[in-house]
Amino acid sequence: MPTIRPLADRALVKPKPREERTKSGVILPDTATKERPMQGEVISVGEGRLDDNGKRIPMSVKPGDQVLFAKYAGTEIKIDDEEYLILSEKDILGVILE
Numbered sequence: 001m002p003t004i005r006p007l008a009d010r011a012l013v014k015p016k017p018r019e020e021r022t023k024s025g026v027i028l029p030d031t032a033t034k035e036r037p038m039q040g041e042v043i044s045v046g047e048g049r050l051d052d053n054g055k056r057i058p059m060s061v062k063p064g065d066q067v068l069f070a071k072y073a074g075t076e077i078k079i080d081d082e083e084y085l086i087l088s089e090k091d092i093l094g095v096i097l098e
Helices: none
Strands: 010-015 039-045 066-069 075-079 082-088 092-095
Touching: 010 066
Parallel strands: none
Antiparallel strands: 010 039, 010 082, 039 066, 066 092, 075 082
């Protein structure tokens, strides 16, 4: 696990691995799996953004949450051969409830 604390209203997310098979068992070719996944697990979050009065607004996601995010959002980083995304809170579309 990386030891990165994102700043302000950003979250460090580990994208879900790309599926190479469909639910029915059909193997997908490499060209079909090249798109970035759009869901992942929140690893760490910043303290939240400041409003116009200087009051801190806490993040609405927390480490461990499974989230959906915009397709081309965030900045890709690689730490110890693992891929992560740093996303702004506004790029996180929702939390997956189980």
